[in-house]
Amino acid sequence: MQIFREKDPLVQAIQKVKSEGKSIGLVPTMGALHEGHLSLVKNALKESDQVVVSIFVNPTQFNNPDDLEKYPRDLEKDLELLSSLGDIWVFTPAAGELYGEKILSERFDFEGLEAVMEGKFRNGHFDGVGTVVKRLFEIVTPNKAFFGEKDFQQLQIVRKLTEKTGLPVEIVGCPILREESGLARSSRNERLSDQNRKKAAFIYETLKEAKELFGTESANYITEWVEKKFQEHPFLELEYFEIADSKTLKKITHKEKGNQYRAFIAAYADDIRLIDNIALDN
Incomplete structure (x- = not known):
């Protein structure tokens, strides 16, 4: 494993690797790595000759300063987890x-x-996401980049972003x-107690029941x-629940044949904000 702090x-x-005809895979993260991140890295390792994992807590995508301050950081643990997966390059830059x-x-x-869902409740969030992802793509020039569907x-x-910028x-x-x-x-689950983690499973249970209802109800x-x-x-506070078109993310009032839909949810467990979603068509 190689660690790069400067671009x-x-x-x-990367230029050397590409000159040898090899491909680059990128997994952008904000650290505090868990099995979900590692599954992205494993997919990248299967589909790329060299994998770059970025670890950077991006300040511009936090609309809440407290959330930024409390975001879990443990670079030593992150590097230990990544080192067990293979020859990975880690890019962990300072904001500047x-x-x-x-x-x-x-x-x-x-x-x-x-403008919908997360964008409605987190002002400027996706401008921050777009900014950092665009910058990472320009630096790493990956052939493929891997993102989890949890943040659909x-x-x-x-x-x-890639469509509009031509990257x-x-x-x-x-x-x-x-x-x-x-x-x-x-x-964010790391901030939940074991007891509250079990209570938060109600989010997915509700999504599964909503999926069953989608077959017959509006x-x-x-x-x-x-x-x-x-x-x-008694514990969870719902911020939003929406059923939307998977492509446009527009909230729907009725189903149309040939379209695909997902249910999206955001809820608070105390002050910890959790999101999830589920495909409704399979």
């Missing part, structure tokens, strides 16, 4: 290395993908990895049903 040595190493003197987001038009809206945003990167979406309880694996009925379920839950 220039990484760029030179990526942004220069001014740590500011670019502004993007993602054709409405950024982010996945669609990144796909739109020649294939975006690979990877399935959600879950804990035994069904709770989607997330770095989107509005299911939304009201989910909201009522959370009102009765």
Whole structure:
């Protein structure tokens, strides 16, 4: 494993690999790695000659300063986990290395993908995501980049980013990895007590029941049903539940033949914000 803290040595190493006709895979992360991240890295190792994992807690995608401050960081543990997987290059830059003197987001038009769900509740979040991903793509110049479907809206945003910028990167979406309880694996789970982790599994249980209902009930009925379920839950506070078109992410009122749909959810466990989603068509 090689660790790069500055972009220039990484760029030179990548150019050498590419001159030999080899491919580069990129797995962007904010650290606090878990099995979900490692599954992305394993997919990248299967499909790339050289894998680069970036570890960078990106300040511009946090609309809440407290959330940024509390975000878990454990670089030593992250490196230990990655070292067990194979010959991986790790890019762990300081903010100035990526942004220069001014740590500011670019502004993007993602054709409405950024205005719903997470974008509605986290002002400027996807401009921050787009900024850092675009910069990483420019530095690493990967053939493929791997993102988890847990952040499905982010996945669609990144796909739109490559389409609009013309960056020649294939975006690979990877399935959600879950804990035994069904709770989607997330770095934020580390802040949950064991007891609250079990309670948070209610999120996925509700998504599965919503999927069953989707076969016979309307989107509005299911939304009201989910909201009522959370009102009765003593621990979790629902922020939003939406059924949306998988491609456009637009909220639906009725189903149309040939389209694919997903259910999206965000909820708070105390002050810890958790998100999840489920495909409704398979």
